[in-house]
Amino acid sequence: MSEPLLEFEHVGKRFFGAVALHDVSLAVQPGSVMGLIGENGAGKSTLMNILGGVLPPDEGQVRLQGKPYHPSGPADAARAGIAFIHQELNLFGNLSVVDNLFIDRFPRVGRTPLIHRRQAAHRTVEALAAVNLNVSPKTRVDRLTPGQKQLVEIAKALHSGARIIIFDEPTTSLTSRETQQLFELIGQLRRDGRTILYISHNLGDVLNLADEITILRDGRVVVKGPKDDFDVDTMIAAMVGKQIDQLYPSRKGTVGDKVLMAVSRVTEPGIIKGISFDLHAGEVLGLFGLMGSGRTELGRILFGLDSYRSGTIHVDGRMQYTRSARERIRQGVAFITEDRRAEGLLMEASVADNMALVALPRYRRHRMLGTVDRRGLGRAVDGVVKALKVKCGDLRTDVVKNLSGGNQQKAVIGKWLLCEPTVCIMDEPTRGIDVGAKYEVYSIINDLADGGAGVLCISSELEELVGLCDRILVMSKGQMCGQFQRSEFDEERILTAAFDGHLAQPSQGQSGVSN
Amino acid sequence: MWAIRLKETFVRRVLLSDSFVLFLTLAYFLVLWIFLPRLGSVRNLSNLSSNVWPLLVLVIGQMFVLIVGGIDLSQTSIMAVTSVCGALMMTSSLDPELFAKNPLWGTLISEQGGLLAGSAMATPAGILVMLAIGATIGLGNGLAVAKLKMPPFMVTLVSMFFFSGLAIFVSRSENIRNLPASFLALGQNYLGQVPAGRGSVGLVPYSFFAGLAMALVAWFVLARTVLGRWLYAVGMNRRAAAVSGVPADGVIVCAYAISGFCAALGSVLYSARLGAGRPTLGENVLLDIIGAAVIGGISLFGGKGKVRWAFYGVLFFVLLDSSLYMMNFKFYTVNIVKGGVILVAALLDVLRNRVRAGRTAPGRGATA
Secondary structure (H helix, E strand, O other): OOOOOEEEEEEEEEEOOEEEEEEEEEEEOOOOEEEEEOOOOOOHHHHHHHHOOOOOOOEEEEEEOOEEOOOOOHHHHHHOOEEEEOOOOOOOOOOEHHHHHHOOOOOEOOOOOOEOHHHHHHHHHHHHHHOOOOOOOOOEHHHOOHHHHHHHHHHHHHHOOOOEEEEEOOOOOOOHHHHHHHHHHHHHHHHOOOEEEEEOOOHHHHHHHOOEEEEEEOOEEEEEEEHHHOOHHHHHHHHHOOOOOOOOOOOOOOOOOOEEEEEEEEEEOOOEEEEEEEEEOOOEEEEEEOOOOOHHHHHHHHOOOOOOOEEEEEEOOEEOOOOOHHHHHHOOEEEEOOOHHHHHOOOOOEHHHHHHOOOHHHHEOOOOOOEEOHHHHHHHHHHHHHHHOOOOOOOOOOEHHHOOHHHHHHHHHHHHHOOOOOEEEEEOOOOOOOHHHHHHHHHHHHHHHHOOOEEEEEEOOHHHHHHHOOEEEEEEOOEEEEEEEHHHOOHHHHHHHHHOOOOOOOOOOOOOOOO | OHHHHHHHHHHHHHHHOOOHHHHHHHHHHHHHHHHOHHHHOHHHHHHHHHHHHHHHHHHHHHHHHHHOOOOOOOHHHHHHHHHHHHHHHHOOOOOHHHHOOOOOEOOOEEOOEOOOOOOOOHHHHHHHHHHHHHHHHHHHHHHHHHOOOOOHHHHHHHHHHHHHHHHHHHHOOOOEOOOOHHHHHHHHOEEEEEEEOOEEEEEEEHHHHHHHHHHHHHHHHHHHEHHHHHHHHHHHOHHHHHHOOOOHHHHHHHHHHHHHHHHHHHHHHHHHHHOOEOOOOOOOOHHHHHHHHHHHOOOOOOOOOOHHHHHHHHHHHHHHHHHHHHOOOOHHHHHHHHHHHHHHHHHHHHHHHHHHHHHOHHHHHHOO
């Protein structure tokens, strides 16, 4: 084996006494892909922040090509050839691709402060070609798709001479096609001799890509080794520290006959077209579609956040056109947004204040004065926090921002549970949360359905819908293009339907393939 | 080692305390009192207290708008316009030489004063009209911000120009005097007397009751009602609030209307104290309002603010003002120092946030 390019030696890090990393030793070979996995809070981000020069280690040291490496800051790390492709991309949406690529290194005309525009454009074309991205250098970055933006970010990293590229959950906002392209690019980078650190919750992807896999738990390395030593079950077991027998909890109840929400030919030009379906009591109904299929938009329309041109939506047997979320909430509809940071939570407010927000009108004690029944509300919040096992210190003073992703998501769900919803629209309910928390969210969804509510679960993770739902609807290009009962779930057929709305029709008489 | 730890936690507790600005005010007062014994005299304290309450009313109004993440620059011109309108209604005589060219001469006003001249109801009716005008202008600001989605700075800047111009137009730039005695009492009279030197000074100014009432109502709304929770929620994250079923537009309109109402109430107190309706009333108060709010710790980014903080900020600002004048500084020196103090307050706020963030760093550092 050649000399490792990057070595962590007994690295430790504490935050005010809390151990974030303990005695982490790790070696990465040049030209290899290292998969790094672990639950949220396991220490992956801290480790990468040390590498990226954001944090210094308290103990141990890092070696780069055998030499001690002590970056003084992110800029220093970049100079050493380490690039970080973040979940949230660091691009200027208001600037062009060229400007983004050269923001700190514009080619000049001689020694003047003038930008050598032709040269910059020329070099941009080359850099984009290296990542197989075919857009004009003058395109404004906010016009690009998430996948294209990521490619720009990678081009920027390569262009600045990065030898080690860290990917942190790179596929969360990509379509499956873009994901495929990214994986091909990663393979190509590896062949070119670059070293990749790949962090993801998607264990299948990690198995696919990595040469070696390291699993962190509670700030320690639990297992490391070549990828052939691993499969998904052993990885999960190592991550959570116990064997989870099944990824999806089992259901007790059955789907009822009562229709809670009836959607008929709902159309909004350019967004969705002629959408019809019924949501029954006790049903977990999946809604699958690729990025841009209109799944999220449909959820927002159903909840009254966006308008629709024609069609009808009946909630609990009553027809109601509304463009107001308040009206829907009064009818017993809940909406868990896909973007909890921007739309789900008040990040600076306490857990209790967040949970209380939706239910406030129900705890209005005095009609005229509008005072809040604080004791009743407090009891209800306590009850939900306990039921959902939200982990936080003092829920009246602890700010939501400091919770882990899984607990934040529980807080989002919890604030709707306070209103005892009959219809629950959940958009990507498990995005960016770890395996353990996912299982808990699935349990909450099951409990809701078992309690007689209808759950519409929108997701881009097909595996999750197959494991969770009673029925799956498939959308493509704004239209409903497939419906699958649990007995006919088949990932391949559902995917095919999602890719092309014209191919698949709900089948009859065909025996189901188990999931 | 132990002593250092103790000191650290003590400094930390003072810095992070809700009453930090109050401590600062007390410290400032005590230190200056040594050099300026007059600062603590009964006469000066009485004077200070009569300066605090009108400003407090204005700052409370501004605070509502700051909490929803906006800013109200038009408060001072609302003061001017309500001052003029109220005075034109209540005055009992107008000098024809000054007012004959007024556009309202002969219709709403004459030599015998305004519509309400001489009526027993002049004072209460005049005040109600002033408050209604203030709230209505605020409502207009709020509608423009919430429904037309215009930036608050623009909207209120435009109203500031428009209404301060209107105030001058309506009054033809003249002060309006001869207001009812019961109105003047609001700004000039005291409950109880305290001996001071040769004479005596008032103990509790009437404006105290207006300020106290406004503070209590504001506290009640913010801390105890659904509207209060909604105000903070909208200020922290308007989109998240809207998704959670908060009527965000209505909440924003409410905040601006309250700000306009408070500006009008402040105008009542200032006009009464001045004994006249003045078209330029409040022209120099904007800095004081925003300065006091910021010093109190009310965030310009929205989502944060308490009545207590507003009170402490006003207290500090008024004390600073009066101490500077007492040291015989000229008005421009006073402004320079005031600006410097606001800067220091803003820096201290940054420091406090950093200390607070340091306390919660483990959670942030350990997760993605």
